[in-house]
């Protein structure tokens with residue numbers, strides 16, 4: 567589900583501006599263009615932001631493939647190569663399994679091409695929640711903005727927005 571103020575997929579200054587699409591074999595493909603706003607060491611992506619990009623990609627896969635609201639319970643990343651500013655991470659996510667409310671997903675991120683060098687690997691556990699999770703813990707203002715901009719149209723649940 568898309569929310570314009572989401573740091574991962576929304577229209578936020580300095581955000582990740584990521585898009586995800588479901589492709590063949592139920593794989594979800596996401597792209598993250600690394601800019602100067604995402605630096606840690608000079609000229610290199612910050613590891614925490616890379617983890618954020620994978621949270622977005624993995625969460626988008628869980629949401630788009632299962633169409634159930636879910637939040638990250640656990641996220642694990644392996645940083646295998648430095649990711650330079652100016653590069654694009656091609657992230658492919660797959661659904662590994664579902665057990666009750668638990669959704670297991672994993673992803674590989676490759677540098678500058680779908681078959682580029684493997685730079686980051688990640689796995690996550692998402693936990694399915696009801697919408698009450700957001701109404702109880704989120705702010706009324708943000709939920710109102712969400713419902714105005716994303717929550718009402720059928721397209722919000724379309725697989726490839």
Ligand SMILES: CCCCCCCCCC(=O)SCCNC(=O)CCNC(=O)[C@H](O)C(C)(C)COP(=O)(O)OP(=O)(O)OC[C@H]1O[C@@H](n2cnc3c(N)ncnc32)[C@H](O)[C@@H]1OP(=O)(O)O
Pocket residue numbers: 567621622625635636637638639640666667668691693695700
């Ligand atoms: C409408 C728009 C939606 C858009 C969503 C986009 C989200 C983007 C991704 C995110 O950034 S989400 C933000 C970061 N994550 C959070 O803020 C989650 C905070 N944690 C919680 O709210 C709760 O801990 C959580 C909902 C994850 C679980 O609490 P519950 O009380 O609902 O469930 P419970 O603790 O009973 O756990 C359910 C199952 O998951 C398992 N589990 C939960 N957290 C776990 C964990 N960290 N590690 C391992 N297992 C875990 C737990 O053991 C259990 O397994 P069993 O069913 O086998 O008993």
